[in-house]
Amino acid sequence: MKMITVAGPPSSGKTSVILRLAESLKLNIGVVKFDCLTSFDKARYKAAGIPVQIGLSGKFCPDHFFVNNVEGGVSWGLRNGIDVLITESAGLCNRCSPHITGITSVCVVDALSGVHTPRKIGPMLKFADIVVVTKGDIVSQAEREVFAWSVKQANGSAQVLSVNGITGQGAFMLSKKVLEAREITSLTDSRLRFTTPAAACAYCTGETRIGENYQMGMMRKMEYEI
């Protein structure tokens, strides 16, 4: 089974890109969608006949939740005869990335989100092998070029591909890259490309009150100017 990780900001078009990729690949695709509180994508995958598992991190750190559950996703894919397993992570802060060494990683960004966005997204884009730019069909050629340049600034080694999530234009080129992904049977002992944040404080365990008295565990204080 091949595996790829797909990450990107909310509403950047991850699900649409995966659906168009699936049409182009013509293989058994399985998706594990990681989200925080809700996910509306199950129906879209089901309608396309793609088996999907949804993982909601709820009150847990979404990044830690991803690492704790991604291996289970691999087992699920193998049990179900999936050819290409895709993890889709929406519930990530810009601090983190779900990309794993040796696993083809994709970051989806939206050309409408502003030209400096690629430089703000962080490890999810910086450590991706492929950066897919969506919604490029509705912005000018010049803005597409500036956007690609901005992506190159943040991640000079990434392949930048433009994919139209509606018509599927560009999905074919993405599918070629996905077919080069390595075959895997397990992720045990693989490594994340970037660390997840330290988080073991009172707020991790459900505290909602604000105030010094409630703040316990690992935390950091900002130094405000006077």
Add this chain to the structure above:
Amino acid sequence: MIDFGNLIAAQPLSALLADYPVVRDFFLNLNLPPLNEAKSLADALLEADDDWLLEFGLTREEIPSQLAAFLTTMTAAESGRAVTSLTIIGGRDKSGGAENIELHIEPGTVVSIVGPTGSGKSRLLGDIECLAQGDTPTARRILIDGAEVTEDDRFNLEGKIVAQLSQNMNFVMDLTVAEFLEMHARSRAVGVSGDADALIKTCFECANSLAGEKFTPETKVTQLSGGQSRALMIADCAYISQSAIVLIDEIENAGVDRREAIALLAQSEKIVLISTHDPLLALGADKRIVIKNGGISAIIDTSAEEKASLVELEKIDRLLYNTRKTLRAGGQINDLGTL
């Protein structure tokens, strides 16, 4: 090819920044604290806080090599790829019938694509965009400079040799026309050679001459009318974009001189393919590709008779244009002969 690794190790940061201002962007991207610019990067980093580096997942050893890779990428971005020819080798139509064509197009040539809606015009543009190598549903092959394009090149050239313009495209940046052109020029690193200002000026003037209604460099790009936007996009494609091939999917009638716009792209030594239902654009091209049932059914060279017909059609177009202009200005159409 410059060995940036050595350059970064040998020079103080101030010298590096003077030669490559884009290095500042790299520091911003990494959110590096202010460094002592009198020292080399490696030495300056010795003064950086350990905790801070750890926090952002960086090591002192990685940063200089990351900067070298960054500079290699950024300086490579400025060199566009010249294209001496584009060849379309036929595949098959929707019913599997062979196209049996081979079309060779050189820079400065305009080719129109005609056919009913849904016949496959956009598919042909799509094949060119992805530099198809017999692996798309049409099985067409696209050659650049007479040669097949390797898989690596297809990815590396993505977005670099083929520019696209369509009716659906808008400006989304919150910038003025002048800022926008400068930013685009900067991304292409044309600013390095020092002629960016002249280029931006030419581009702006040209966009204004194509647009029906004039605009200033201080106008926000998002406030431009449809025609002005299209004019600016075309002028930008001609002067600033590095792409050698321009694909146009139907540009609208109002507010932009389409024929002049296409001529401008051809003068800029671009290869222009334009999918259109407009008779003036179809006949104004050097050749036209006729699409039927998903396949190329004919390639027609625009004949001398057709060029003569075009002159007549332009008169009709001019008449319609003047009628529209008169009506918009509150006039009445009583005598066509005076228009």
